[in-house]
Amino acid sequence: MRLTRYFLPVLKENPAEAQIVSHRLMLRAGMIRQASAGIYSWLPLGFKVLRNLENIVHEEQIRAGHIPMLMPTLQSADLWRESGRYDAYGPEMLRITDRHGRDMLYGPTNEELITDIFRNSVRSYKDLPLTLYHIQWKFRDEIRPRFGVMRGREFYMKDGYNFDIDRDSAIHAYNRHMVSYLRTYERMGLKAIPMRADSGPIGGDDTHEFLVLADTGESEVFYDSAILDLKLGERAIDYDDRAQCAAIREEWTTPYARTDETHDEALFHQQVPEERRRSSRAIEVGQIFYFGTKYSEPMKATVVNDKGEHVPVHMGSHGIGVSRLVGALIEAFHDDRGIIWPESVTPFRVGIVNLKQGDSAADAACESLYRELTAAGLEPLYDDREERAGAKFATMDLIGLPWRITVGPRGLKAGVVELTSRKTGQSEELKPADAIARLGELYSGL
């Protein structure tokens, strides 16, 4: 993409309403604009990041054997009356009446709808296990939206629902989700810690939240620093292997890690030596639940088991806040000049800065780099504006592309361009072809 043909309305000054760094940077980098309280338009740059995150989530869900679908944002109140949550959910649920006077709602979550779909189509235990998910906009009419997309009223969320014949099988689904979530966050470059949590209005017995440590987080957390060393890395995972998934859950949930809701100071001291005790702020980016037959019983979602008996299915639900993750990533990866995207989620893989627009050698070198990077799938953003070097650098630093190729007459005389890491600020001078090859290596596997 050429910057002169893109839509990137960056701001030099901080908008007054933005208090925390991710909100400020998303506004300044032209990623979002507020439409009303807690509701945002996603401008092209922000939309690209959102899509990248969504793709990672899809890939990891599908890898775990979960099946994508799409449910509507608007739902009928009838199903919610059936589960008893129409009244229980309270004013946080946005209620709407259609022209016929029917009660509708903008879905804050989808347990009822998915359970309805399931019970109308699945009859036999032979169709289980089944995990369906979708990524869809949700609306929760928060009392006080804030922090930009981290705490919006409208938000984009992956929510999935597993249906299993018995508790053991549903617990495997729970463990499998934990593993796939760990992998998802790891791919985004994030360290997300599963913590024992409260189940809240969704209800259930077993639940973990995934938290990313950040000073601006809304939750207070307590954990054993040893958990920070855990990594899935490249290990082969068989999502059908119950023992392996259970072992990974064990590995990640053995070290003490709890939110303030479930924190037990005495237990914390008993289990964790003082030098490894940590407390911090953190951002919740996902949660998994096992809730057994809480919805299947009232909504009569049953299957026939191998003995010919009708039994309610065991369910769980699992969510990843995709739009919130954009904010969480920025909270985790930024400096005083702007955002620093991990390679796996960056909106463009490399920025090309032409230091002297209009200089025939510089222009030609940039055009050729632009063509070749594009052809190599290394999606570049070419700053071809008539701006001075400083302004171009400032823009690149702000929007946070991990790599930058700087092209100027001075270097071109020696036949080199400069490849710079946004993260470290370190540069190396390379021939253009070598810079492209180097970027190919840096992005291999992504």
Place this chain on the structure above:
RNA sequence: CGGGCUAUAGCGCAGUCUGGUAGCGCGUUCGUCUGGGGGACGAGAGGUCGCAGGUUCGAAUCCUGCUAGCCCGACCA
């Protein structure tokens, strides 16, 4: 929902107390010079002063009502 605050050009703000030609910085447009970290000079464009009503010869400014947004708290992916 309790407490605090804000609303004036795309963004950041002054002007409101004490009513009288709507301003500044950044951005933006055109031109010239510049050219390796938000450059300089010159010339422009851009505003129903959140909305409605009232007081007044005259309202961004005073009065009344409303709306929207932000911050702290309780609540939440």
